[in-house]
Amino acid sequence: MLQVVRDIKDNPHYGEAFYWIFFIFAILIKCIYFQFTTNINNEPYFSFTNLMMTISTFAIILMICAFIALVFNKKRIQALFVTNILLTALLIADTNFFRYYYDVITIPVFSNLDSRIMNSINQSISSLINVADIIFIIDFPVMVAGLIVLKNRVGEIQFYKRTIRSLVLLLVGVLTFLSVYGKVEITAFAYSNNYSAQNLGVFYSHFYSTKLFIREKLSEDDDITYEEKEMIKNMFETKNKERTGGRYSGIAEGKNLIIVQMEAIQSFIIGRTINGKEITPNLNKFINESIYFDNIYYQTAGGNTSDAEFLCNTSLYPVAEGAVYYRFYENTYHSLPKVLKEKGYDTYAFHGYDEVFWNRNVMYETLGFDKYISEKDYELDEFVGWHGEALSDMSFFRQSFDKIDTNKPFYGFFVTLSCHHPFDYFEDYDFDVGELQGTYLGNYIKAAHYADKCIGYFIDELKRRDLFDDTLLVLYGDHKAIPIVNAKELYEFLGLEEREDIWAKLQKVPLMIKYPNQNTPEVISRIGGQIDILPTISNMMGFDFPYALGKDLLNTDKEYAIFRNGTIVTDEYVYINCSRNVYDYSDGTMLDLELFEEEISSYLKELRVSDLIITKDLFKK
Incomplete structure (x- = not known):
C-alpha cells in the first residue's frame, strides 16, 4: 500500500x-x-x-x-x-x-x-x-x-x-x-x-x-380506466358467487367476537416438542377445542404487524411498498369493525405499546374501532420481551378484561407483543432448548413458549368470566419469526433440505377458530392466507361482506395463498415470483412455467385489484 x-x-x-x-x-x-x-x-x-x-x-x-x-x-x-x-x-x-x-x-x-x-x-x-x-x-x-x-x-x-x-x-x-x-x-x-x-x-x-x-x-388522482373498472367488478362478482355460505353459517350470529393476533407465532412450533416438552402446550390444547387451519400463510409486506391487522380487518392485501397504516390512513375502507358497529357491537382494539406506533391511533379510527386501548391506558407493571421495553403479554391480557363492557355484544381485537424479534430477551428464560441454547432459534422457541403461557391464561380467564362459550374466538399468527438470514438453523431443526420452495412453504402461521359451545374439534388443511380470515368470520357470524378478496375457508374448494411479493402456493404447485420457478407442491420437482402462466396471472390480479382500491381510494369514490 x-x-x-x-x-x-x-x-x-x-x-x-x-x-x-x-x-x-x-x-x-x-x-x-x-x-x-x-x-x-x-x-x-x-x-x-x-x-x-x-x-x-x-x-x-x-x-x-x-x-x-x-x-x-x-x-x-x-x-x-x-x-x-x-x-x-x-x-x-x-x-x-x-x-x-x-x-x-x-x-x-x-x-x-x-x-x-x-x-x-x-x-x-x-x-x-x-x-x-x-x-x-x-x-x-x-x-x-x-x-x-x-x-x-x-x-x-x-x-x-x-x-x-x-x-x-x-x-x-x-x-x-x-x-x-x-x-x-x-x-x-x-x-x-x-x-x-x-x-x-x-x-x-x-x-x-x-x-x-x-x-x-x-397517477393517484387519475380515474381508473374502463378495463380496470371491469376487472374490479368481475373480481368481486366472482368472489361473492364463490362465498355462498354453508357449513357453520350463522353459528356465531349475535355472539361476541375476540381476535388475538399473536406476535411472530409460526406454525412450525405448533404441536412440536423439544427435549420431551411441548413448545406450545396451551395452543396445542386449544386445537382440541377449536377448528384448526394448519395450512395458512402470512401475507404481510413492509408493514409487518400492521399489515396483518389490515389483512384481517379488511380482507385486502397490504401495499407492496411501505405500510398502508402510514401511506393510506385517510382512505375509506369497508372493515370488520364497521360492519359490527352497524350491528350494535362495541368495537375495541388493544395493544400494550405506544399508541402512535405504526400510526395506530389514526388508523384504528379509520377502520372503525370505537376505542383504542394502548400503553397509556395500562399500568406498566411488568416488562417482558422486545429488549425488556414492552408491557408483558401476561399483564396486557390481565388488565384488558376490565376495559370491556360485557353487557352488550363486543368485538375485541388484541395484538400481542412479547414474542417480538430479536428474542434475545428470552435467552435466560426457564425453558430447556438443549443444544439450541443461545441461538436465534432457541431464543425464539423460548419466546414462543412464554407467549403460549400468556395465551393459556387468556383462554382460562375467558372461561372463568363465562365468556368462552358466548364468543367466537379467533387466534392467528401475524408474520414470520425466522428471517432468511437464520434459515439454516430452521432447516436443520426441522430436518429439511434448503430450497426456495420449501422456504416458501415454511411461511405458515396458525389459525384457530372456536365457535360458541363447540364440542368437536376439527382440523382443516385447506391452503389459505390471512386475507381469508374475515370472509370465514362473516360466514360464521351470519353477515355479508361483499368487498372481501379472501375466501371462506370453511366453504371453498379453492386452495391457494398469494404472498404480497407475488409468490403463490397452491395444492398443486409453488410459484416463486423472485426466481420465476415453479415447483410441484408434493415432491418439489421443477415444473414448466408456461403450463401455469395463465393461472398465475389470474391469481396476481388480486394484488392488482387490491392496489387499485387502496391507491385510488375507490371505496370513497
Missing part, C-alpha cells in the same frame, strides 16, 4: 486512474456481497442470472461515474469519496433491512420511518449484523489515503474533455446494461423488488421501485 501511495504522489494521472478503478470495483464487490449475503442470489456463482446481475451492476456504476465526471471538475476525487460513503451506507441499510424484512428499502419505507419506528427497527436489525459485513468498509483506508494524496494534485479538465470522458463512460455503461436488460423477464418486477435485484442488481431495483413510486404518485 505504501508503494501505491508513492506511485500516486509521483504520477497524479496514474493515481487518479487507480482511484477511479478502485472506486468502481470496491462498489461492485460490495453490491455482489449484498446480493449473496442476503440470498437474493445463490450458487452456482457463475450462473446466467448471477452473471447478468454482475454485468448490470457494473454498468450502473459506470453511469454513476459518468455523472460524477461531468458535474465535478477539480473536486471529482472528493465527489468519488463522498459517493462511496453514500452508496456504502445505502448497501449497509439494504443488507440489514433485508435480513429481517426480506425486501429492499424503498422510498415509501423511508417516508414511513418516524423516530419510534426507527428505534424499533434499529433494535431489531442491529442483531442481524454479521462479522463479514466488514467488507463494506474495508476499502475506506485506501479511499482516505487516496483522497489525502490526490485532492490537491488533480487539476481542472477542460469542459469538452470532461464531456467526452463522461459520454464515453455513459455510452459504455448504457450499452452494457442494455445487453443484459433484454435477456431478463421483467413481468414480475412489479410484484417483487427481490426479482429485479436478483436479475439486474440492487441499484437497478432502487431505480425501478423509485420509478414506480413516482408513477404512482403522479
Whole structure:
C-alpha cells in the first residue's frame, strides 16, 4: 500500500486512474456481497442470472461515474469519496433491512420511518449484523489515503474533455446494461423488488421501485380506466358467487367476537416438542377445542404487524411498498369493525405499546374501532420481551378484561407483543432448548413458549368470566419469526433440505377458530392466507361482506395463498415470483412455467385489484 501511495504522489494521472478503478470495483464487490449475503442470489456463482446481475451492476456504476465526471471538475476525487460513503451506507441499510424484512428499502419505507419506528427497527436489525459485513468498509483506508494524496494534485479538465470522458463512460455503461436488460423477464418486477435485484442488481431495483413510486404518485388522482373498472367488478362478482355460505353459517350470529393476533407465532412450533416438552402446550390444547387451519400463510409486506391487522380487518392485501397504516390512513375502507358497529357491537382494539406506533391511533379510527386501548391506558407493571421495553403479554391480557363492557355484544381485537424479534430477551428464560441454547432459534422457541403461557391464561380467564362459550374466538399468527438470514438453523431443526420452495412453504402461521359451545374439534388443511380470515368470520357470524378478496375457508374448494411479493402456493404447485420457478407442491420437482402462466396471472390480479382500491381510494369514490 505504501508503494501505491508513492506511485500516486509521483504520477497524479496514474493515481487518479487507480482511484477511479478502485472506486468502481470496491462498489461492485460490495453490491455482489449484498446480493449473496442476503440470498437474493445463490450458487452456482457463475450462473446466467448471477452473471447478468454482475454485468448490470457494473454498468450502473459506470453511469454513476459518468455523472460524477461531468458535474465535478477539480473536486471529482472528493465527489468519488463522498459517493462511496453514500452508496456504502445505502448497501449497509439494504443488507440489514433485508435480513429481517426480506425486501429492499424503498422510498415509501423511508417516508414511513418516524423516530419510534426507527428505534424499533434499529433494535431489531442491529442483531442481524454479521462479522463479514466488514467488507463494506474495508476499502475506506485506501479511499482516505487516496483522497489525502490526490485532492490537491488533480487539476481542472477542460469542459469538452470532461464531456467526452463522461459520454464515453455513459455510452459504455448504457450499452452494457442494455445487453443484459433484454435477456431478463421483467413481468414480475412489479410484484417483487427481490426479482429485479436478483436479475439486474440492487441499484437497478432502487431505480425501478423509485420509478414506480413516482408513477404512482403522479397517477393517484387519475380515474381508473374502463378495463380496470371491469376487472374490479368481475373480481368481486366472482368472489361473492364463490362465498355462498354453508357449513357453520350463522353459528356465531349475535355472539361476541375476540381476535388475538399473536406476535411472530409460526406454525412450525405448533404441536412440536423439544427435549420431551411441548413448545406450545396451551395452543396445542386449544386445537382440541377449536377448528384448526394448519395450512395458512402470512401475507404481510413492509408493514409487518400492521399489515396483518389490515389483512384481517379488511380482507385486502397490504401495499407492496411501505405500510398502508402510514401511506393510506385517510382512505375509506369497508372493515370488520364497521360492519359490527352497524350491528350494535362495541368495537375495541388493544395493544400494550405506544399508541402512535405504526400510526395506530389514526388508523384504528379509520377502520372503525370505537376505542383504542394502548400503553397509556395500562399500568406498566411488568416488562417482558422486545429488549425488556414492552408491557408483558401476561399483564396486557390481565388488565384488558376490565376495559370491556360485557353487557352488550363486543368485538375485541388484541395484538400481542412479547414474542417480538430479536428474542434475545428470552435467552435466560426457564425453558430447556438443549443444544439450541443461545441461538436465534432457541431464543425464539423460548419466546414462543412464554407467549403460549400468556395465551393459556387468556383462554382460562375467558372461561372463568363465562365468556368462552358466548364468543367466537379467533387466534392467528401475524408474520414470520425466522428471517432468511437464520434459515439454516430452521432447516436443520426441522430436518429439511434448503430450497426456495420449501422456504416458501415454511411461511405458515396458525389459525384457530372456536365457535360458541363447540364440542368437536376439527382440523382443516385447506391452503389459505390471512386475507381469508374475515370472509370465514362473516360466514360464521351470519353477515355479508361483499368487498372481501379472501375466501371462506370453511366453504371453498379453492386452495391457494398469494404472498404480497407475488409468490403463490397452491395444492398443486409453488410459484416463486423472485426466481420465476415453479415447483410441484408434493415432491418439489421443477415444473414448466408456461403450463401455469395463465393461472398465475389470474391469481396476481388480486394484488392488482387490491392496489387499485387502496391507491385510488375507490371505496370513497
